Amino acid sequence: MFQGIARFLNKHNYSLNERLFNWPLDRIPLEKPIFLLGVHEAGLEVLAHIFQRHPDIAFCRGNKNFWDSSENEMQMHLPSMPPELSLLNTPDGPRELERYWSYATDENIKDYRHEPKDANPELSLRFQHCLKKVIRAYAINPEHCHLVDKSHLYTIKMGFVHELLRENDPYFILMIRNPYAICPHVARLYCMRKGKGESLGYEEAVKRCAQHWRNSCCLAMADQTAVAHFTMLRAEDLIANPEETVRDLCAYAGLSYEPSMLPAQGQTHSILNSIKKGVWPPPQANPNAPYLKELDQLARIIVKRECEDMAALFGYTPEGP
Template identity: 25%
Template sequence: MSTASARPVFLLGCPRSGTTLLQLMLHAHPRIALPPENRFVLPAYERRLRFGDLGRRANRAALGEWITGRAETRFHELGLDPDTVAASIADGPPTLGSALATTLRAYAEQHGKSRWGDKRPAYALHVPEILRLFPDAQFVHLVRDGRDCVASLLGMPWWHAGFHEAVATWAQVMDTTRRHARRLGPDSWHELRYEDLLTGPEPVLRELCAYLGEEYAPSMTQPHRLAEVAVPARKTWHRHTHGALDASRAGTWRQRLTPDQIRLCEAAFGDRLTRAGYQPSGAVRPDPAELLRYRKTAALRRAAHARRRLRDRRARLKEAGPVAALPATG
């Protein structure tokens, strides 16, 4: 049922929800390319005023150098020639979205793909920014049991925010994405569950392809074949993507979380778990002091998000021109 869609695909979710696995599945499709996580899409948007009027070629050249020439953007993990991409940005359309699309499209073309996309869990809290850059974007939201996400986050070498922050992260992502799903509708928002990918990948991936307007490709059920290419070696915490699908990865929170942690998770998540299809264990209420600590953490996250939205609205008033990607030419 392919309609040869050219809409960009953005994969998002709570950290440790399985987005890297689904990234590999989508990258295994013969028409779609999703690169390793970058650090230039959101940072470029947040710094957009510093790049000046992109109607000037010199400013586009500086933006291209910023994307391709700094280790912090992780451009080097895409395996692209920085001079070629920087030149394409400088010679390309005069918007920030176009410059970013040029980079991601170059990755797709390098892999012989005609459709590009991007994956980063953080996009779950930045959907408005992505839509400003790419108004025709299609979003894919991968959901995993919040207790498993928390347990997995606590085991990551890069997670230093603690248990309560991990709980608040899953709750905030679920609340935020629920609002976007209602607003965007089924043409631009699709949700699936990590556990279903593990236990019955083909029907889940067929539904995903139908949403994207693509033919289903059986190669998508063997993501481990691409792990060496699309997952940087430094990310040792993604070692499970190098093997076959393993349904035993679901529900490990029962062994990895303490009884006290399970109690707090289930009290904090409330009906978010059941709405997503997960059953509470029936644990008793947590210590009131721990629940209060969680609520303070969650309130601080919400306040930080609100401040970010306010800064964004102020920055929009100072933009030199449009930011949305323009149609590719040539």
């Protein structure tokens, strides 16, 4: 009950807070926002919590004091977002599990993809206002803050987001994970969903997930020529070398490296804690191993057909990493 009350109050802090009158939006600096990109199940949740432990970070529902909140996607938690940047404001759009693994399929990509040419000053100003309201509501120090967000949808809109925030110098981090491991795993969940009004077989589910992975990666890689700051990493490398990887990411994004950002046993959780058991600290062993062990021949063939070229570019095979 107390957690529910805390989440309710924290949610409404976005619109009603003590800074409303002495911090007008034109006083709020919006500099070097950081966008964490990738598909669902790629390890972005761990990466987001790492960034959320930094004292100079704010996200759409908190700061370092609420680092363990998973309400860190503007696409799902800010109703005031323009529909081009939201999954809340697309009534016919994907929901629940589907929302994360169907907007980038071959069939749906045309309905969700936006390019730099689609940006306009009115949309840019509206987007900036949403981000500034986050900083005003949740930053420890609004004058010295980097906003961080992990809206998966922006993976296929990176150039568009950059154009909207060009004057704010945005940074983008793409995180990827072995498609032979995660696509069949998600497909099994996809098949078990209830109340969707559609019966989806395993073969079709794997195909859709593989298309989603491939298109997400391809479009992000293509858009890197349209943005000023882009880097990428593999989830497997973050797990294997967390300190080195986080140091590099902090240097890239212009943040100080804080040892407390790294996952460790015994770290204090907030009342908003929504981390799933086993996610923090992340597993030290290869997290893909259980999924690759279950990889069946049908899924292997489908993922290879849809993703082989992009997967090989990142060193991914059915055997690992």
